[in-house]
Amino acid sequence: MLSRVANSLYWMSRYIERAENIARILDVNLQLQLDFRNVDETTLREHWLPIVQCTGDQELFVQLHGRATASSVAEFLVFEEANTNSIVSSIRQARENARMVRAQITIEIWEELNRLYLFVISPQARMDWKDSPSEFFNHIKASSLQLIGLSYATLIRNEGWWFTQIGKFIERADKTSRILDVRYQTLPQRGVPQTISQTEALEWSAILRSCSGWDAYKSIHGAEVHPRLVAEFLVLNEDFPRSVRFCVAELNHALRRISGVIDARFSNDAEKLAGRLVSELQFSTIDEIFEFGLHSYLDALQTKLNRIGNALCQTYIFQTSTTALGDHLVQQEEQQQQQLSRSPRHKC
Amino acid sequence: MISEEPRALLNGYERDGFFDEMIDASGEVLPHYRKFDALFRSFSADEFQKKERSVSLALLRQGVTFNVYGDSRGTERIFPFDLVPRIIPASEWQFLERGLAQRITALNLFLHDIYHEQRIVKDGVIPAECLLSGKHFRREFVNFSVPKDIYIHVCGTDLIRGDKGEYMVLEDNGRCPSGVSYVLENRRAMKRSFPGMFETIGIRPVDHYPQELLKMLQHIAPPGVADPTIVLLTPGVHNSAYFEHTYLARHMGIEIVEGRDLVVRDSRAFMRTTKGLQPVHVIYRRIDDDFLDPTVFRRDSMLGVPGLAHAYRAGHVSLANSIGTGISDDKVIYAFVPRMIKYYLDQEPIIQNVPTYLASLESDRKYILENLEKLVVKAANESGGYGMLIGPHASKQDLEQFRCHITAEPRNYIAQPTISLSRHPTHVNGHFEGRHVDLRPFIIYGEKISIVPGGLTRVALRKGSLVVNSSQGGGSKDTWVLYGNE
Numbered sequence: 001m002l003s004r005v006a007n008s009l010y011w012m013s014r015y016i017e018r019a020e021n022i023a024r025i026l027d028v029n030l031q032l033q034l035d036f037r038n039v040d041e042t043t044l045r046e047h048w049l050p051i052v053q054c055t056g057d058q059e060l061f062v063q064l065h066g067r068a069t070a071s072s073v074a075e076f077l078v079f080e081e082a083n084t085n086s087i088v089s090s091i092r093q094a095r096e097n098a099r100m101v102r103a104q105i106t107i108e109i110w111e112e113l114n115r116l117y118l119f120v121i122s123p124q125a126r127m128d129w130k131d132s133p134s135e136f137f138n139h140i141k142a143s144s145l146q147l148i149g150l151s152y153a154t155l156i157r158n159e160g161w162w163f164t165q166i167g168k169f170i171e172r173a174d175k176t177s178r179i180l181d182v183r184y185q186t187l188p189q190r191g192v193p194q195t196i197s198q199t200e201a202l203e204w205s206a207i208l209r210s211c212s213g214w215d216a217y218k219s220i221h222g223a224e225v226h227p228r229l230v231a232e233f234l235v236l237n238e239d240f241p242r243s244v245r246f247c248v249a250e251l252n253h254a255l256r257r258i259s260g261v262i263d264a265r266f267s268n269d270a271e272k273l274a275g276r277l278v279s280e281l282q283f284s285t286i287d288e289i290f291e292f293g294l295h296s297y298l299d300a301l302q303t304k305l306n307r308i309g310n311a312l313c314q315t316y317i318f319q320t321s322t323t324a325l326g327d328h329l330v331q332q333e334e335q336q337q338q339q340l341s342r343s344p345r346h347k348c
Numbered sequence: 349m350i351s352e353e354p355r356a357l358l359n360g361y362e363r364d365g366f367f368d369e370m371i372d373a374s375g376e377v378l379p380h381y382r383k384f385d386a387l388f389r390s391f392s393a394d395e396f397q398k399k400e401r402s403v404s405l406a407l408l409r410q411g412v413t414f415n416v417y418g419d420s421r422g423t424e425r426i427f428p429f430d431l432v433p434r435i436i437p438a439s440e441w442q443f444l445e446r447g448l449a450q451r452i453t454a455l456n457l458f459l460h461d462i463y464h465e466q467r468i469v470k471d472g473v474i475p476a477e478c479l480l481s482g483k484h485f486r487r488e489f490v491n492f493s494v495p496k497d498i499y500i501h502v503c504g505t506d507l508i509r510g511d512k513g514e515y516m517v518l519e520d521n522g523r524c525p526s527g528v529s530y531v532l533e534n535r536r537a538m539k540r541s542f543p544g545m546f547e548t549i550g551i552r553p554v555d556h557y558p559q560e561l562l563k564m565l566q567h568i569a570p571p572g573v574a575d576p577t578i579v580l581l582t583p584g585v586h587n588s589a590y591f592e593h594t595y596l597a598r599h600m601g602i603e604i605v606e607g608r609d610l611v612v613r614d615s616r617a618f619m620r621t622t623k624g625l626q627p628v629h630v631i632y633r634r635i636d637d638d639f640l641d642p643t644v645f646r647r648d649s650m651l652g653v654p655g656l657a658h659a660y661r662a663g664h665v666s667l668a669n670s671i672g673t674g675i676s677d678d679k680v681i682y683a684f685v686p687r688m689i690k691y692y693l694d695q696e697p698i699i700q701n702v703p704t705y706l707a708s709l710e711s712d713r714k715y716i717l718e719n720l721e722k723l724v725v726k727a728a729n730e731s732g733g734y735g736m737l738i739g740p741h742a743s744k745q746d747l748e749q750f751r752c753h754i755t756a757e758p759r760n761y762i763a764q765p766t767i768s769l770s771r772h773p774t775h776v777n778g779h780f781e782g783r784h785v786d787l788r789p790f791i792i793y794g795e796k797i798s799i800v801p802g803g804l805t806r807v808a809l810r811k812g813s814l815v816v817n818s819s820q821g822g823g824s825k826d827t828w829v830l831y832g833n834e
Contacts, residue, residue: 096585
């Protein structure tokens with residue numbers, strides 16, 4: 001498989017997953033806000049700013065919007081073109097990558113992704129969002145889930161498939177860890193918090209719902225919501241498909257399906273790092289993690305995921321970057337077969 | 349006016365003195381349109397418009413679009429599609445097929461000749477200066493023998509019809525002609541919209557084009573390569589024909605690559621894959637010569653592959669189309685094609701050229717400058733409707749501008765009489781009006797010559813306009829070649 005194609009498949013599925021996760025985070029938090037009473041501006045800011053932080057673009061946000069309110073955060077994370085991680089930007093980039101590998105994906109996937117793209121850039125999208133943010137986010141989530149379903153149902157399981165799996169699971173592991181990290185300021189730096197208030201309990205259940213984990217959590221722990229149990233569920237649970245451990249295990253599996261190297265060995269850095277992280281997650285307890293500090297742990301975890309991503313690029317995809325020459329390149333691509341009027345050498 | 353009366357669809361339709369593809373001078377539907385017309389009358393205007401909307405929506409959803417240049421948001425548009433097909437009877441198509449095959453044969457002989465002995469120049473049929481001054485004449489490839497001696501593998505020849513319905517060649521596109529994906533997609537859209545018609549009318553299929561193209565690419569593989577790796581080289585996603593590139597690669601089952609995916613080592617071409625470098629044997633390139641290899645042609649090209657021309661010369665990789673075919677697209681060289689046909693094949697041209705005046709010849713130039721407001725002036729090496737003056741529609745200022753261009757750079761301009769292109773009923777705001785059309789068949793030259801029945805019919809959607817290019821407000825129609833004559 002062409003390295004560039006592997007790269008595009010990886011990013012296509014990563015961006016789809018990203019758009020879905022941002023929709024999840026926003027949806028749940030907008031709903032959560034409805035449960036607050038008599039909130040002052042500080043409380044609101046404390047609620048919304050971490051959500052911007054969890055997508056990692058705080059600087060740009062402050063520059064564009066200054067204050068964190070429900071509408072400014074939503075605008076920034078949904079429609080902002082300058083924010084490369086907004087829902088619209090993510091879907092645009094997913095589609096751009098899909099266009100580059102149109103021959104490797106199926107018509108069903110392409111048409112759905114294209115439809116989603118045409119929807120989010122249409123005026124209708126904004127109207128839907130104003131009418132009912134929740135329905136709007138459901139639309140994004142449903143479309144992403146449909147794309148995942150279509151991939152499962154229509155894509156041939158060749159090397160490219162495993163690159164899409166890697167993209168999806170690395171993004172999901174990262175976003176789950178960031179969603180979980182949203183409330184870190186309310187936690188002690190080290191150790192497990194003892195009791196939590198009712199509002200805090202609501203916030204922690206919002207975190208679970210962001211990850212579609214509320215039902216699964218309840219079936220294991222009942223309705224009692226405690227940060228320790230929530231964190232254990234989202235980081236260490238073996239069977240929940242959005243937990244960090246589950247995602248990293250899938251990611252590791254996909255890496256090995258590409259190279260054919262067994263679990264106990266490695267043939268490149270990506271496999272080495274992924275294998276190590278799987279073991280770490282298998283042989284850790286949540287109390288150890290809280291002892292280390294949940295926030296610091298998640299921070300380190302995100303760095304590890306990044307390293308796996310970089311190692312993957314080094315191994316399979318390494319290409320000289322053309323981004324610096326971007327505009328010039330686009331111009332030449334367009335110029336082909338266009339034959340712009342050549343300006344005459346003489347003056348008239 | 350939208351009328352609910354089905355028979356009224358063509359009511360009030362006027363030929364306006366032009367040759368019409370569907371209606372004769374007395375207002376009767378021509379024999380090869382009769383079956384279609386009978387079926388078409390069963391649709392109400394409402395039904396028709398509904399079908400039209402659903403086709404546009406489907407094309408947009410499938411991403412059958414071209415990029416609008418200079419738009420940073422990457423706006424894409426669909427190439428407007430008109431649901432009334434252009435129909436060609438069997439006998440007429442046989443004539444066109446013979447004419448097109450004759451033409452591509454002569455052009456390939458010409459290209460071989462000018463890159464080897466140059467007999468045609470020595471025998472005085474084409475003046476040496478016309479050839480040597482050609483912008484796309486590649487001196488670097490003189491005395492190089494291309495694989496299987498084929499230069500133009502894929503040709504898109506633009507045909508028009510004059511006021512008596514006579515076919516003429518407007519131009520040859522022997523470099524990277526595009527548009528064939530619309531031929532295939534338009535057919536798909538028509539089959540979905542009018543499923544019943546295809547069985548009743550008897551229309552020749554077009555969907556074997558990708559197979560024919562693949563066969564040709566396999567045919568030109570370097571000697572000794574039993575199972576060649578074939579790739580399509582695209583400039584990238586920002587190119588207006590990108591959809592077509594992916595479409596063809598997908599239907600041929602070959603990789604679509606960009607320049608950065610390829611690398612040349614020891615004069616062999618490879619692609620970068622997740623498993624290391626893999627050899628490449630045949631490249632269907634959709635990049636112009638100029639950008640193909642920065643070490644030989646334009647140095648600033650970022651789309652090409654350094655060393656590719658060298659690998660090509662060494663015979664380790666084949667290219668379609670070959671390097672250097674651009675000279676046959678030169679509108680000055682075009683004027684000599686009828687003479688080429690006589691010279692190489694000793695035959696009369698089956699399809700005529702449009703009469704052409706060369707500004708580089710003194711007598712012609714005089715005529716051009718005196719009759720500018722009656723003529724169409726074209727720059728010798730432009731396409732896509734750029735660099736063109738339509739005398740009768742031009743402003744005084746434009747006329748003066750071109751007068752000056754022609755005097756300053758005569759080699760770069762030719763002129764032709766304004767042809768009143770044939771028209772075709774076309775759907776405009778709920779009724780039908782005549783719009784000018786042309787036809788671009790796609791000719792594949794491999795082991796044998798193969799032409800998919802029909803081609804791309806382009807239609808100038810703006811009233812009275814003669815320009816059919818997608819960049820200039822053109823649309824397209826499905827082209828039906830019938831098994832019979834009715």
